[in-house]
Amino acid sequence: MKISLIFSILLVGCMFAKAQDDLLGDLEKLEPPSKQLTTSTFKGTRLVNGQSVEAKHKGELEFIFAHRFGRINDGIYELFGLDQAYVRIGLEYGITDKLGIGIGRNSVDKTMDGFLRYKVLQQSSGSKAMPFTITAFGNMAIRNSPRKEDATFDITLVDRISYTGQLLIARKFSPKLSLQLMPTIVHKNTVDQTIENNDQFALGAGGRIKVSKSVALTSEYYYRFDVPDTNPYYNSLGFGVDIETGGHVFQLVISNTRGLTERAFITETTGDFFAGDLHLGFNVTRTFQIKKNK
């Protein structure tokens, strides 16, 4: 009696244990602790005027057409700036998922620019999480205006060159909110030393808030350090709306700058944002996958 009781309890117990098998629970134990890379910190490679941490993926070619109108406060005669336009046409190619190369031409000061971008760290979650994405950006720009014969001194190619080095540090706090800091140095080979230094330091800050899956609001500000009192330029400030449709990103912006190379918008912004010297504009990008993935 006693024996059969023990026997049946054991048997039932062991059947019960079997029924309790939770395969999904077992799977959780089998799964290796995964490290998830955080992607899409921003929609575009540009935040407003300046760079974002985003790099093109390997084999992707981005065509970027950016455009700033004249000043809104020029009034009805200039149709609030719409009669004028400053354009930058550029290309960027992803050599690897981390390394990108680009070129561009900006009508402001007839500037040619070339740049390299390298994603040093990528934000991730899970085991060994990395809190930030860090991208290094460097460019060289040649200002082709004025013509040699129009210059006030004997201008050479070297005088026309400037360099920019930036560290772009961003964190995607949530799928909606991403913020970025941009410590920057701009070196200009030749400057008017009564108003500016050859080496200029700035700290940029910006971010985006997604308002829907395809639309985000952006902002960007560059603060310049050690600016001489005689300097006529302003810190650049801009706001934008990113709209993403398939392979295109449309960025509608308003900003106190019309230049689209780092030298121009970080160190030579001519508009006073709060006096209404505002330029409407847009960046339109189209991404082509040149080399198929795998």
Added chain:
Amino acid sequence: MISMKNFKLLFVSSLLCFSLGAAAQKFTLEKSIVKFYSAATIENIEATNTKAVSIFNAATAEVAFVIPIKEFEFEKQLMKEHFNEKYLESEKYPKATFQGKFSDFVIKEGEQRAVAQGKLTIHGVTKEIEAPGTISMTGNIVTAQAKFKIKLEDYKIKIPQLLWQNIAEEVEVTVEFIYKPQ
């Protein structure tokens, strides 16, 4: 005190219990391929994931799998980005899971038809599904295949209006799991 006879019985019953446990032979994944295909007017979209994990319990015909969403690979990187960012919201819902059973499954060598029935969770939404497929056992290796369609609407996957023409409302999912004994 337990007599020798009782002890023997206890021993036999524990053995029986263990052997029952052993019969509940579990298989884990050796290799997996999960694909989905969406046919649409502008471009067809295809993605492959080889990072799924799964357990198959041959004794009970129970099966479960977990698919990490971010591991789907597309022909175009931008598709992958949109898939994660806009449709599946993989930062919020990193995994798709299934827990269910193959009905009509019997342990035997060779191929047999079976229907997987159970709960499929995608994008945080759980639905009962039925997916017809085949299971073949050769020696220690079990191969399970199934094909089914999912409606994006059922899993609250919304397509932004600007993009609707790029995405089909229904996608075809193919899973192939090759198991070995755990």
